[in-house]
Amino acid sequence: MNYILFDDASANQLAPLTFTRPVAEIRTGILTIREKWEIHLQQKVSFKTQPHLQAKFPLLTADESIFINSSVCPNTKLLLQIKLLRANEILYSGDILIATRIEGKNSIEFDYKNPSGNRIEFEGDFIKINFPEDIFYLNDKTLAEDFELLTAGRKSATIPTNNTLIGDKIFVEDGAVINCAILNSSTGPIYIGKDAEVMEGAMIRGPFSLGEHSQVKMGAKIYGATTIGPYCKVGGEVSNSVIFGYSNKGHEGFLGNSVLGEWCNIGANSDTSNLKNNYDQVRLWSYEKQTFRKTGLQFCGLIMADHAKCGINTMFNTGTVIGVSANVFGSGYPRNFIPDFAWGGASGFEVYQLNKCFETAERVFARRSKEFDDDEKAILEEVFAMTSTYRNF
Secondary structure: OEEEEEOOOHHHHOOOHHHOOOHHHOEOOOOEHHHHHHHHHOOOOEEEOOHHHOOOOOOOOOOEEEEEEOOEOOOHHHHHHHHOOOOOEEEEEOOEEEEEEEEOHHHHHOOOOOOOOEEEEOOOOOOEOOOHHHHHHOHHHHHHHHHHHHHOOOOOOOOOOOOEEEOOOEEEOOOOEEOOOEEEOOOOOEEEOOOOEEOOOOEEEOOEEEOOOOEEOOOOEEEOOEEEOOOOEEOOEEEOOEEEEOOEEOOOOEEEOOEEEEOOEEOOOOEEOOEOOOOOOOEEEEOOOOEEEEOOOOEOOEEEOOOOEEOOOOEEOOOEEEOOOOEEOOOOOOOOEEOOOEEEEOOEEEEOOHHHHHHHHHHHHHHOOOOOOHHHHHHHHHHHHHOHHHOOO
16 A cells, blocks of 8 residues: 555644645654654555645655545544555544545545545544644643654664663663663653763653664753654753754753754753743744734743854743744844844844855765755755745844
């Protein structure tokens, strides 16, 4: 069977994180949503996503395909129901279209807003990522599920005796290096990826995941539920946050109830407020509604899109959203919505021009032995154009 993960309305609700990736490439728990589905299905999937992303994330058609909502995380019961779908049957949960099976190569024209077929109701629970704050808010559940999925029937690599281990839900992949650290899994599982490193004096409380080739710096204080994706460096204090991958928060400073995309960098001694002084619920900028919306959460810190960066000693207000390739620096608190390709801080902003953005991206990619290719450039060019109305500096 050919499986395709399609983006629904959550693609707009999850912006700016989804300006540069399909919804299925969002990381929550240990894995991205795509990786979760590929493990459950035991095969590769493709994407039906926004037009400017389709070249990098291609759609593969076949005589028969099953389309699965990319904002929905898999579980055993859901997987069984999807595999039982017959041609032109649509699996719903209330108003949510979960999956449909379509015959014919014209399935490329599938539109989740106007489906046709026989409705089947799914009676069961599942996790759906609708808004940026869902990524960290639901991270304890998704991390626990991923831990069971990845470690079932497997044995952890040996952990050196110079570490202090609390609890028995710690799994370490081959090649990982851990020395003189405190790992407490009594509050949730801890997963250390291949060739990752936890340096001396680090204190980690689960649930926690460290991606392959990532690094926790000396003396770091990390609370659950926190996910560090692959090829990251993290230090200081981190709580209930998700870093997708290839990003750095390598120094002192606090990051709480936050999400960082890829190719981000947090300057030394930068801090994120995750609680308002009046304890009111936090609002976040919504690209979909063109205004700030209530999250219903009392704790919510920073949402930072791909390629965004901040200088040393940057202070972020509660509920700050930073767009793609923004660069924030200077004293004082910057506004709590910083548009894509903005350059500046509390004293004002100017436009971060594309040629300068490309120069930086090429250097950053090279440091990770990656190529900043034409697909990457085309995506950023489109995001630059589609977000121009926000840059009225």
